[in-house]
Amino acid sequence: MSIKLDLRKLESIKNDKEFQLLFEKGMKFAEEIERDDAIGFTDLPEEDRYVKQAKAVAERLPEGIDTLLVLGIGGSALGAKMVRDCFSEELSKKLIVLDNVDPYTIHNVAKSINPEKTVINVISKSGSTVEPISQFKFFYNLFEVELGREETLKRIVITTDISKGNLRKVAEELEILSLEVPENVGGRFSVLTPVGIFPLEYCGIDTELLLKGALKQKLSGKETAVTGAVLDYLFYKQGKNIKVLFIYSDRLYRFGEWYLQLFGESLGKRFDRNGKEVTVGATGVLAKGVTDQHSQVQLYREGPDDKLFAFFKVNKKIDVLIPESFSQFEGFSYLNGKTFSQLMDAECEGTMQALENTGRPLILYQIEEINLETMGGLIYLFELQTAVCGYLYNINPFDQPGVEEGKLIAKKLLGY
C-alpha cells in the first residue's frame, strides 16, 4: 500500500465496541456508496473515457500553445491546482488557474499571457457560476480584440453539463470545443472527470497514472478510508470541532486545500437526510511541516484540547546532505552527515510526540513516495472517507444548500 494509516497512540481504539460497530457500519456504507449509480465519483478510477476525450480535444486545438488558462472556482479549480503544484516539473505548458475575481489578479494575468499561444478552458458544472462567466466574458473579449473571432473560438474549451445550462448553449451555438461534467459527480469530487483530467492531460500530466493510483486505492484501501471516517466522526462527537492537517511536504500543501473544500462542504451540514436539524461539521485547518511548528504548535499544545490531528509524512524523499560548514562553531556540528529528509522526519516525529505527550489525539498518514499514482490514491481515499463520514452522520455529503443565499444576495446587488 502506498498510503498507510498509522493510528500511533490511538491504536487501541480499535478494541472499543463503539469503534467496531461504527467501522462495520462504515464498511457497509462504503460498499453502498461504491455500488450506487447515483454517486459517480467511485466509478471514475475505472473510467478511461475522459482521458481519451481530453486527448481528442487536445488534438483539435491549435499548435504552438504554451499556456492553458483555466477559468473556474472551488471544485473546478482546486483539483488541477493540487496536481499542478505537486508535479510542476512535469508540466509541458504553463497552467494558470484563475479562481478569483480580484481585478488586480485578472489585470496581471491578462498582461502575462499571449492570446495567440493560450487556450482558455472555462469550467462550470451548472454553466452559470458568476466567477468563470465574468472571467470568460473578459478573456474572450481580450482574445477577440487581438486575434479576431475565429481564432479566438478555436482557443476555447468549455467544460460543463452535457446538455443543460447557459455554457452548454454557448458551446453548441458557437461550435466551441466542449467536455462534459458527469451529472452524478459534484464539483468537489470532480478532479478525475474532465474538470481535472483535461487541463492536466493537456499540460503534460499522465492522468492515466492518477486513475491507476485511484483504482489501486479503491481495490485495497477501503479499510483505511473507513477507519479515517470513523475517527473523524468519533472525535467530532467528542467535542473536537477542529481537524488539523499537518502536512510535512511543500509539494502536498495544495492537496490540503483541495481536501479542506471536500471536507468542509461535504460534512458541514444543518439537516440530516430526514430533514431533522442536526448541525454537524468540524472545521479543517491546514498546517505545513516543519514551517508551522514555528507558527501554530504553541496553540496546538497549550491551547484548548479541541482538535484532531492528522499528520502527513512522505517516506521516500530526495537526498540532500547537510554539509559540514561551520562545524568549528557551537551548535552547528550535530547536523553533520544528516540529510534534510532526516531533519524533516525528526522534526515531524518530535512534534507528534510532543502533542501526544500532551494528550492530543493524533494519527499519521505515511505516504510511500510522491508520484502520480499516490496522488490518485490520496484523491480516492479522502473522497471515499468523506462520503462514508457523511453517511455516519446520516447527512447528505453531496449537496451544498448553504451557499445559495449569499449568491442570490450578490446577484441582487448586481441588479440581476
Added chain:
Amino acid sequence: MSIKLDLRKLESIKNDKEFQLLFEKGMKFAEEIERDDAIGFTDLPEEDRYVKQAKAVAERLPEGIDTLLVLGIGGSALGAKMVRDCFSEELSKKLIVLDNVDPYTIHNVAKSINPEKTVINVISKSGSTVEPISQFKFFYNLFEVELGREETLKRIVITTDISKGNLRKVAEELEILSLEVPENVGGRFSVLTPVGIFPLEYCGIDTELLLKGALKQKLSGKETAVTGAVLDYLFYKQGKNIKVLFIYSDRLYRFGEWYLQLFGESLGKRFDRNGKEVTVGATGVLAKGVTDQHSQVQLYREGPDDKLFAFFKVNKKIDVLIPESFSQFEGFSYLNGKTFSQLMDAECEGTMQALENTGRPLILYQIEEINLETMGGLIYLFELQTAVCGYLYNINPFDQPGVEEGKLIAKKLLGY
C-alpha cells in the same frame, strides 16, 4: 483612517456593560503596553535606525546582486513574505524566503539561484534555530564551492541577537555583515525590526512608508485595536473557539498567514501570568474571498455556530470592466457595465449578509486602499490588538513555552 472597523450587526454590543468595562480595561492595557520598555514592538514605528542600518549594510554588499535569499522560519519569514507578495511589482530584486527544510524545495532553490548574484540573509533571533542553521550550512557550502570563501563571506548578512548566540559568534569571528534583533521584540512582532526591514529595503521596498503607516495607526488607531481585542476575548469566552479571517484580496492573503502566527502563538496559552491553569486560545482559520465562498461557506453557514468572522475588504481597487461579450446568451448580460471590483464587493456583501442572516457574529475591516502605509497600519493594529487581548486573558502574549518539547525530541532523534 485608512483602516476602519465596521461592527455591522454587532454594533449594539458597544452598549453592553461588559463590553464597556472590558474596553476601558483594554484601553489602559494598550497604554501600559505602549509605555512598557520591556515591550519593544510599540516603539518601532518611531524608530528609523533600522532603515538606516539596512541601507548601510546594503551599500557594503557587492554590486550586481539580483536575488536575496532569506533563511528564516516563523516570525523570521512571515513578515517579509507578507510584504513581498503584496507589493511584488515594486521589488527591485528577487526575494526568496526559504522557510522549510523540505529537501525538494531546497534542491530547487539551489538550482534556481546564481551564487554570484545572490546575497544570503540568515535570520534567527536565538542564533540556534535548526532550520536556518541547517540551510545556512547548505548554502554556505554551495556558494563556497562556486565562489570561494572570500566572495561567499561578502554575500552573507546575519540577523540575530546583538551579543548572544551561536550565529553572533559566527558573524564576529568570520567578520560577516550583521544586523540585530532587539532583545525586547519577539519573532512574531519583529517585521519592523531588521528581520523584516533589511530584506524588504534591500529588495526595493520603501520601508519608511511601512513605519509611517504604523505610526499613523499607533497615534489614531488605539480604539480600533482595543475593540478588536475585546471582541476576540468576548466571543472566545462565549464558545467561539474558531476565528475566521475572510480576506477579499489576493494581495493581502499572506497578511492572513502572518496574523495567524501572531494570533496563535500569542494567545494559545495554558497558564496565566500567575501560573494558574487557564487554557485559552481560539484557532485562526484563513479564507480567501471570493474563492473560498465555493469551498468553506457551506460549513460556515450550516455547520456549528463556533466561529467569529472577521472580513477584510479593500475599498479602492483598480477598475477592470467586464465587457459585453456573449450578451445574446441567457445569464451573461447582467454583468455588462460592471467592474470586477463591483462584482467582488457584491459577493463580499452577499456572503456577509448570508452569514448574518444565519446569526453568525461578524465584523468587517474596511481598508481604504492597499499601499505600504496601510500595510504598516495593519501590522501595528493587529500587533497591539493581539497584545491587548493577551492582557485581557491575563496571559503573557509574548512567550511560547509550548514549542520547546518538540524541538528537544527532534534534536535527540538527530543525536544532539
